[in-house]
Amino acid sequence: MYGTFHLWGYTFRWLNILDVIIVAFLIYQLYRLLRGSIAFNIFWGVVVIYGAYFVVKFLEMPMLTNILQNFINVGILAIIIIFQPEIRRFLLMLGRRTPFSHDSALMRFLLSDKLKGFRDEEDTIRHITMAVNNLANTYTGALIILTDTYKLRFSTTTGVPIDGKVTARLLESIFKKNSPLHDGAVIIAANRLIAAKVVLPVSENPDLPARIGLRHRSAVGVTEQANVLAVIVSEERGTISYAQDGHLFQDVSLEDLKSKLYEVLVEKG
Numbered sequence: 001m002y003g004t005f006h007l008w009g010y011t012f013r014w015l016n017i018l019d020v021i022i023v024a025f026l027i028y029q030l031y032r033l034l035r036g037s038i039a040f041n042i043f044w045g046v047v048v049i050y051g052a053y054f055v056v057k058f059l060e061m062p063m064l065t066n067i068l069q070n071f072i073n074v075g076i077l078a079i080i081i082i083f084q085p086e087i088r089r090f091l092l093m094l095g096r097r098t099p100f101s102h103d104s105a106l107m108r109f110l111l112s113d114k115l116k117g118f119r120d121e122e123d124t125i126r127h128i129t130m131a132v133n134n135l136a137n138t139y140t141g142a143l144i145i146l147t148d149t150y151k152l153r154f155s156t157t158t159g160v161p162i163d164g165k166v167t168a169r170l171l172e173s174i175f176k177k178n179s180p181l182h183d184g185a186v187i188i189a190a191n192r193l194i195a196a197k198v199v200l201p202v203s204e205n206p207d208l209p210a211r212i213g214l215r216h217r218s219a220v221g222v223t224e225q226a227n228v229l230a231v232i233v234s235e236e237r238g239t240i241s242y243a244q245d246g247h248l249f250q251d252v253s254l255e256d257l258k259s260k261l262y263e264v265l266v267e268k269g
Ligand SMILES: Nc1ncnc2c1ncn2[C@@H]1O[C@H](COP(=O)(O)OP(=O)(O)OP(=O)(O)O)[C@@H](O)[C@H]1O
Pocket: 141, 142, 143, 182, 183, 184, 185, 198, 199, 200, 201, 202, 211, 212, 213, 214, 215, 216, 217, 218, 233, 234, 235, 236, 237
């Protein structure tokens, strides 16, 4: 038959090979995503149950097959609930790799009229770096989230709407210790400071350094759930860090931060 080949007396279709490659790719992506998190142990638990199910089915042990089959049926629902943040990150990661994702070369080409002028982005970068430098020098804690969507879920449920031009003065006055808005995060989208005092989801990644507190953990947390950059100024140490894609980059220089902001706001703009 067309599209088939023979190996060790069996007939295979080329689509079977494709099937295996796609499944292997998805499992590898899942492994990369879960590596180092508590969910990784649960993932292994699920693999063991699936393995056991196929073994007892192969050995034709009806009762165990039945029990495991029922367990797996209910398990699918349990997995969706347990792995909800991971599934969200997984879909986000897959979405980013499609030709229509915002990061893709195709979309950058199609949106290339944006490259005509990045004056607003450059202004935003200048004001953010100026504010971050001053905040770090004065040991003033700050948390700034840069996103390209206004609909960041966390800003709509908590926080104080502002919708102002991003200026160093505004950022510094928000994070001043006696300001009523200094707690929580500021959200910047499309060169507008859209909200302050926003409460973010806190990361539960056990691999994060034990000494970091809630400011840094929530910066990582938001980047695990949304495609954003989180900039942190430590109140305790006066240092600058940023989080992206669930990873924390600590104690970066102002120059590093500036390049990262260019990468996120201009190059990927
Ligand atoms: N879920 C959250 N979302 C946004 N901001 C938060 C959240 N939890 C805490 N924060 C902010 O972090 C501050 C507390 O920071 P904490 O000292 O625990 O963290 P840290 O990472 O050690 O930071 P620092 O180095 O500045 O001390 C709070 O006052 C608040 O402004």
